[in-house]
Amino acid sequence: MTPIEQLQSALSTLGLKAVEARLEGLLEQAAKKEPSYAEFLEETLSCEVEARRTRYLRARLQLAHLPFLKTCAQFDFGFQPSIEEKQIRELLSLRFVHEASNVVFLGPPGVGKTHLSVALAEAAIQAGFGAYFITAHDMVADLGRAYREGRLDRRLRVYIAPKVLVIDEMGYLPLDDLGATIFFQLVSARYERGSIILTSNKSYGDWGSIFGDPIIATAILDRLLHHSTTINIRGESYRLKERRRAGLLPRSDQQGQETILPTPALSATVTSGSRRKAGA
Ligand code: ADP
Ligand code: MG
Numbered sequence: 001m002t003p004i005e006q007l008q009s010a011l012s013t014l015g016l017k018a019v020e021a022r023l024e025g026l027l028e029q030a031a032k033k034e035p036s037y038a039e040f041l042e043e044t045l046s047c048e049v050e051a052r053r054t055r056y057l058r059a060r061l062q063l064a065h066l067p068f069l070k071t072c073a074q075f076d077f078g079f080q081p082s083i084e085e086k087q088i089r090e091l092l093s094l095r096f097v098h099e100a101s102n103v104v105f106l107g108p109p110g111v112g113k114t115h116l117s118v119a120l121a122e123a124a125i126q127a128g129f130g131a132y133f134i135t136a137h138d139m140v141a142d143l144g145r146a147y148r149e150g151r152l153d154r155r156l157r158v159y160i161a162p163k164v165l166v167i168d169e170m171g172y173l174p175l176d177d178l179g180a181t182i183f184f185q186l187v188s189a190r191y192e193r194g195s196i197i198l199t200s201n202k203s204y205g206d207w208g209s210i211f212g213d214p215i216i217a218t219a220i221l222d223r224l225l226h227h228s229t230t231i232n233i234r235g236e237s238y239r240l241k242e243r244r245r246a247g248l249l250p251r252s253d254q255q256g257q258e259t260i261l262p263t264p265a266l267s268a269t270v271t272s273g274s275r276r277k278a279g280a
Helices: 003-014 016-031 037-064 083-094 113-126 136-148 150-162 177-190 204-211 214-226 238-245
Strands: 101-106 132-133 164-170 195-200 228-233
Touching: 003 016, 016 037, 037 113, 037 132, 083 113, 083 228, 101 113, 101 214, 113 164, 113 195, 132 136, 132 150, 132 204, 136 150, 136 164, 150 164, 150 177, 177 195, 177 214, 204 214, 214 228
Parallel strands: 101 195, 101 228, 132 164, 164 195
Antiparallel strands: none
16 A cells, blocks of 8 residues: 555545545645645645535534525514614623523514524534524424323433524414413423524414413513513514515505504513513
8 A cells, every 4th residue: 555545545444534534635735835734734734634524514504494594694684773783792602501591482474483483593503503494383383292192301302402592483372272382391391491583473462362362472571581582573584575675565655564563663582570571
């Protein structure tokens, strides 16, 4: 075996795939630039470190099941003045993830609730946290099935383990008794352990109708909102704006035409003690 072949075999045994793939290039470059031994070793290893980082990131992103990839940089805050950009920037610092507190986006369809949830989840993944995205309906259906098959506890782990769980579209469909109980169990299990990012078209005052029972709704909101930030988005659907711009719909200046939130605008950090106001 030539020294190069021996080297390749060693790299393969050690699983240093990125270095193995780039070996010739790295050696050629070193012959030209003549770096110090330490520089050469550092450059070689950082090639592997970078490749691994990218691989882990991709795996984490796949595991997260995000419906699309969008960032906060792609969000037009000018179009959505009901959102304080500062508040989103604070969330992007991921302090809420470290503190295991929750984020709730409320508002009518098309105003960017899923977009911002995905952007926060993506930022968390970039920072090395695990994240998982699912709609409320799919999660409750999945856990209901697990319950009937006697494996609820095991299945719950899927939704408890990730540091960030996005539950999208809470409230589009009401939950039955079992669904409400399971949802309560999940929120309790994650309480002060992992963040929930939740989106809903229903104001807190209407959550009783989602769960069919005001007592369980209160118990869920209590845990969900104890450490949380609520972002209440008003205004027009971005989807409609785009279609309108394409000339598919007549122009309209009727602000809040689609607003279905009966509550007055509230864009505040809800913390312990002030949470009752959120449902007012
Ligand atoms: P929601 O979940 O509130 O119904 P989405 O987050 O799915 O709305 O947004 C609908 C579409 O419009 C998505 O493609 C999203 O990226 C886009 N969108 C919404 N609001 C904005 C905005 N302010 N700037 C850029 N894109 C936006
Ligand atoms: Mg959505």
